[in-house]
Amino acid sequence: MHFYYLDEAGCTGCDFTNQEQPIFVLGGISVRDEGWNSTQEAMVAIIKSYFGGAIPGNFELHATQLLSPNGDGHFEGHERERRNKLAKDILGLLAGRSHDVHLYAIDKSKLNSISCGVEMPYNTKTPYYLAYDYLMTYINWFLKTKLGQSARGMLIIDAKDQYHAEIERITRIRRFEGPVSRRIKWIVEFSYPIDSKKNPMVQLSDLIVFCSKKFLEIDGGYRETYPENVKKFYAECYMLIHNRIRRKGLVDREGRDMGQMNSFLRDIQSKPVDRWKKKYNI
Numbered sequence: 001m002h003f004y005y006l007d008e009a010g011c012t013g014c015d016f017t018n019q020e021q022p023i024f025v026l027g028g029i030s031v032r033d034e035g036w037n038s039t040q041e042a043m044v045a046i047i048k049s050y051f052g053g054a055i056p057g058n059f060e061l062h063a064t065q066l067l068s069p070n071g072d073g074h075f076e077g078h079e080r081e082r083r084n085k086l087a088k089d090i091l092g093l094l095a096g097r098s099h100d101v102h103l104y105a106i107d108k109s110k111l112n113s114i115s116c117g118v119e120m121p122y123n124t125k126t127p128y129y130l131a132y133d134y135l136m137t138y139i140n141w142f143l144k145t146k147l148g149q150s151a152r153g154m155l156i157i158d159a160k161d162q163y164h165a166e167i168e169r170i171t172r173i174r175r176f177e178g179p180v181s182r183r184i185k186w187i188v189e190f191s192y193p194i195d196s197k198k199n200p201m202v203q204l205s206d207l208i209v210f211c212s213k214k215f216l217e218i219d220g221g222y223r224e225t226y227p228e229n230v231k232k233f234y235a236e237c238y239m240l241i242h243n244r245i246r247r248k249g250l251v252d253r254e255g256r257d258m259g260q261m262n263s264f265l266r267d268i269q270s271k272p273v274d275r276w277k278k279k280y281n282i
Helices: 033-050 080-091 108-113 127-146 161-176 200-219 228-242 258-268
Strands: 002-009 023-032 101-107 153-157 187-191
Touching: 002 033, 002 127, 002 200, 023 033, 023 127, 023 200, 033 080, 033 200, 080 200, 080 228, 101 108, 101 127, 101 200, 101 258, 108 127, 108 258, 127 153, 127 161, 127 187, 127 258, 161 187, 200 228
Parallel strands: 002 153, 153 187
Antiparallel strands: 002 023, 023 101
16 A cells, blocks of 8 residues: 655635635655655654754644744744755655655646636635545556556545535546546555644655745746845755656646646646756755
């Protein structure tokens, strides 16, 4: 069994004009069932070392607190370079523990200006539904083609309450309706975590989507006022993430009228410019 964690960043519903949140990202880390404990232990060890050997009580890793300008929560007042190093050390677990990353990012200004043109069983102006529907396609494809016929996946979703019912409906449609050959078959279980404090992989996924959103905002020209060292930091974080995405291009969904939908998903996608690593000297 492979666990696929989903968290989001930049969620403003159908509000596409929020200048503080121009990019939406849904994604996270995948973990093999036999590797979960080792990755959790490695992550705890990194955090424990940061805090001098003892993690504070009621601690939960929030990317917004860790990477806020002056640090918030348990990181309030901590030197920025120390916090940056902690973020990169944790993201280093992706390669160190051979974990894959799955994510889909949407540029809201593009979504605002382009219509899907295909009737879908959900509001195609809602970034969360578009990203969730696509990631089911990607994960199902990955399980089937890269992990073998016996592999199965479980989605663990840190879903917002207002999307819960619609996500369940989209899931049901993808699994049980339409031509049998087009249904989701390799994702066999779905779960909604209640307490992220007890699930470090949700916290790691939060860091992944937060850093991805920040970098894509920078690379997309939305954060020109950021200092160069901040731009470089998020580029370095994104490199650690990007290197663990096994397929960089989108997976096409098969089926009637899906060619137009696939083109739409490409048109609204937020992705790095060509030769972005050279641009940031990494």
